[in-house]
Amino acid sequence: MNTLTVENLSIKYQHKVVIQNLSFNFESGKTYAIFGKSGAGKSTLLKALCGLTAYNGNIYLNNENINEIKPQILRKNVQYLHQEAVLFNGTVMDNLNMLSRLRYNSELTIDKSVTLSLFEKLALDDSYLEKDTKNLSGGEKQRIAIVRAALMNPHFLLMDEPTSALDIGNESKVLALTDELKENTGIIIVSHSLNFIKQADEKLYMADGEIKKTFEHISDTEIKKLMEQ
Amino acid sequence: MEKSILDISVNSLLILYVVTGFILLIYQYMKLDLVKDLLISLMRMTLQLTVAGFILVYIFNINSFWLILIVFIFMASFAAQTILKKSQLVIPRFFPKIFITVFFNGSIITSFFLYVIVQPDPWYDARYFIPIAGMALGNSMNACALALDRFFDSIKNNPKHVETILVLGGTKFESVKSFFSNAIRSACLPIITNMSGVGLVFLPGMMTGQILSGTNPVVAVKYQIAIMIIITVSVTFASLFSLFFAYKSVFDSRDRLKGELFE
Numbered sequence: 260m261n262t263l264t265v266e267n268l269s270i271k272y273q274h275k276v277v278i279q280n281l282s283f284n285f286e287s288g289k290t291y292a293i294f295g296k297s298g299a300g301k302s303t304l305l306k307a308l309c310g311l312t313a314y315n316g317n318i319y320l321n322n323e324n325i326n327e328i329k330p331q332i333l334r335k336n337v338q339y340l341h342q343e344a345v346l347f348n349g350t351v352m353d354n355l356n357m358l359s360r361l362r363y364n365s366e367l368t369i370d371k372s373v374t375l376s377l378f379e380k381l382a383l384d385d386s387y388l389e390k391d392t393k394n395l396s397g398g399e400k401q402r403i404a405i406v407r408a409a410l411m412n413p414h415f416l417l418m419d420e421p422t423s424a425l426d427i428g429n430e431s432k433v434l435a436l437t438d439e440l441k442e443n444t445g446i447i448i449v450s451h452s453l454n455f456i457k458q459a460d461e462k463l464y465m466a467d468g469e470i471k472k473t474f475e476h477i478s479d480t481e482i483k484k485l486m487e488q
Numbered sequence: 489m490e491k492s493i494l495d496i497s498v499n500s501l502l503i504l505y506v507v508t509g510f511i512l513l514i515y516q517y518m519k520l521d522l523v524k525d526l527l528i529s530l531m532r533m534t535l536q537l538t539v540a541g542f543i544l545v546y547i548f549n550i551n552s553f554w555l556i557l558i559v560f561i562f563m564a565s566f567a568a569q570t571i572l573k574k575s576q577l578v579i580p581r582f583f584p585k586i587f588i589t590v591f592f593n594g595s596i597i598t599s600f601f602l603y604v605i606v607q608p609d610p611w612y613d614a615r616y617f618i619p620i621a622g623m624a625l626g627n628s629m630n631a632c633a634l635a636l637d638r639f640f641d642s643i644k645n646n647p648k649h650v651e652t653i654l655v656l657g658g659t660k661f662e663s664v665k666s667f668f669s670n671a672i673r674s675a676c677l678p679i680i681t682n683m684s685g686v687g688l689v690f691l692p693g694m695m696t697g698q699i700l701s702g703t704n705p706v707v708a709v710k711y712q713i714a715i716m717i718i719i720t721v722s723v724t725f726a727s728l729f730s731l732f733f734a735y736k737s738v739f740d741s742r743d744r745l746k747g748e749l750f751e
Contacts, residue, residue, distance in 0.1 A: 311651055311744055330743040335657040345652040347666075363657045411656065 261287040261321055261414035261445055263308060263337065268316040270303055270468075277303045278314070279468040287414060287445040290437055292459030293470075294450060296486060300468040301449040302342075305417040308447070309339040320414065331363040338413040342420040344404035346392040351403055354392060358410060369410060377406045380436050382429055397424035405433060415445040422452055434458055451486070453479055493701040505530075547614045556614050560621055564591040567629040571730070574633035577640065585733040586632070593726045594625045601718050620715070623694070627719045628726030631675035635727035636734055639664075639671035643738055647745055660739050668731055675727035679720050686716065 263285040270278040278300045285291060285308075293301045306312040310325055310333045318325045325333050346354050355374060359367045375385050381402040392400070401424050408416055416437075422430040430452060437446045438458075448455055456462055462474040464485050472485075508530060515522045547555055568587040598621040603611045643650060643664060653663040661668075686692055687709075691699075694715055698708040740746055 309655060310742060311654065313740060313742070313744060326742070330654070331657045331659060334655045339651075339655045341648050341652065343648065345648050347649075358656055361653070361656060361658045361662055363659070407656070 261443075262319070263415050263445060263447075264317075264319040264322070265304075265308070266317040266319070268304070268307060268314055268318065270300070270307060270312060270314045272303070277468055278307070280316075281469055283463070283470055285415065285445050285447055287443060288441060289460040290441050290446040290448065290458070291461045291463060292448050292450055292456040293463045293465055294456050294482065294486065295465035295471075296488070299465040301465050302419050304465070305339055305419055305447065305449060308415070309334055309337040309417055311339065329363075335363065335411055336414040337417065338408040338411055338415070339417040340401075340404055340408055340419060340421055342423055343397070344400040346395070346400050346403060349392065350388065351390050351392060351395075352388045354403065355388075355407055355410065358407065364411075367411070374406065374410065377409055377436070380439070381406065381432050398426070398429060401425060402429065402433070405436070409436075409440060409444075413444055415447060416440065418446070418448045418450075420450055421448060422450070422455065427454075430454060453482055456482055544614075544618065547618065551610070551614050553610075553612050556612055556617050559618065560595060561591065563622065563625055564594060567594075567625045570629055571632045571636065575636040575640070577636060577734070579734065579737040582734070582737065586730055589726060589729040589733060590625060590628055590632070593628055593722055593729065594621050597624050597718055597722045597725070601714065605714055619694075620718070623715060623719060624722040627679065628722045631679075631723040631727045632730040634678075635671040635675035635731055638674045639667050639731055639734065640738070642667040642670065643745075650745055654743065654745075660736060660743050664735050664738070668735060671731055672724070672727050676720070676724055679716070679723050683716050683720070686712070692716075 265281055265283045265285075268278055268281040269276070281300075281304065293304070295301055303312060307314045308318060310330050320328065320333065320336060347357065355369050358364050359369055374388075378385065378387060383399070383402055383406075387399070387403070392403075395403070401421060405418070405421060422433055425433065431454065434455060437448070440446060441460075448459065450456060457477065457479070460475075462477050462482075463470050464472045464474070466488070474481075508526070512523055512526060514520075515526065543559075547559060565587055567590045568583060571586050571590070572583060598617060599612075601620055602608060602613070602616055606616060608616050646667075649666075650663045654660075682692075692712055695708045695712040698711060699705055703711075738746055
């Protein structure tokens with residue numbers, strides 16, 4: 260089992276407190292949905308977990324302080340997806356092959372059958388491999404970015420609004436995939452989508468830089484009420 | 489048959505200042521808001537060039553290695569300062585790095601050019617060293633400013649691009665590599681474009697000067713070819729090294745983009 264433990268995390272940005280004394284323990288085998296109004300510190304929390312934002316306090320990956328782990332190794336194990344998926348110029352295949360060309364990924368091999376099976380699960384056929392990323396829609400880019408992150412076999416997969424550009428059908432496919440991946444990879448998702456929030460194993464409500472409440476079950480009405488508060 | 493250049497009398501120069509007066513009247517009439525700028529620039533140019541002329545006469549007469557070195561250090565510091573000002577960078581302790589880049593780049597290239605290619609006696613002859621070093625420095629100054637400006641702009645406009653490569657396990661350099669290459673490309677493109685237009689579209693300043701002062705055009709052409717190549721080398725290395733020194737400054741000790749610069 261993989262764990263990602265946050266202890267007394269505080270983050271300030273331009274003298275404004277974004278995260279305040281936050282502690283929580285994330286585990287693989289579960290999906291976590293973080294919700295709350297914008298500005299609650301949700302995205303900042305994700306970026307701190309994968310080592311993209313400076314913070315005060317402690318974060319441990321499998322009981323090892325992440326400051327002791329080489330940044331490249333940490334990030335390989337804690338994958339993070341921006342809300343707007345970033346794909347690079349070239350074909351989708353180029354975007355997947357670039358993974359093993361990075362210095363710290365030399366041992367990573369991109370297995371075509373694994374890639375295609377992930378594609379299939381997200382309703383992408385194999386013709387996408389040759390498509391130019393310039394011609395893809397926002398939703399297609401999001402799904403390909405999810406495949407690219409999954410190919411890294413991370414301990415944790417952090418996603419910031421991963422379905423903001425997807426329709427309901429594709430959103431449920433992403434949901435099904437995360438459910439499948441969670442056995443080995445802890446899934447932490449920031450989302451406004453009721454589907455995502457309700458289906459997550461744990462729901463964390465964030466406000467003012469803190470996790471105010473956690474839920475195992477929550478109704479649509481309650482989510483909406485909290486989001487409006 | 490070689491002719492030496494005709495001197496311009498002070499009176500003739502004054503005629504040109506009067507011509508500038510007409511230009512000022514046009515600016516004033518058209519309300520171009522350039523009168524003050526032109527007057528200040530004209531005065532600065534007159535003063536700077538007059539002082540430079542006297543200093544050059546003195547340096548050429550003495551022709552001492554150490555004096556030339558001091559002048560070159562002064563030129564390099566001015567170039568480094570201009571690069572920082574033009575690219576509007578707020579990187580702590582960056583001046584020494586940029587100075588080292590332009591100083592070593594300019595001095596090594598100029599020394600190579602004089603020692604190996606032109607071979608004057610002594611090899612550091614001020615009459616050759618100062619103008620050639622000036623051309624190498626001037627061009628690398630513009631190239632560095634352009635490269636740094638382009639590089640930092642790309643990162644500011646695309647922080648997610650950098651973060652995505654970092655997240656996929658990329659190193660600091662890997663995450664900015666494409667911006668690095670684009671910045672060098674922008675810095676080198678002007679001189680490469682110049683190379684293809686030279687002789688057809690325009691005659692460069694150095695060649696024009698040499699021809700006016702009576703140099704055989706064939707010799708002037710050889711100098712021009714040599715200097716264009718030297719400038720290309722200088723521009724390439726200067727932008728390469730300045731970016732190499734600069735790119736790390738956008739990251740903190742944990743290879744994270746510095747928030748205060750890019751959020």
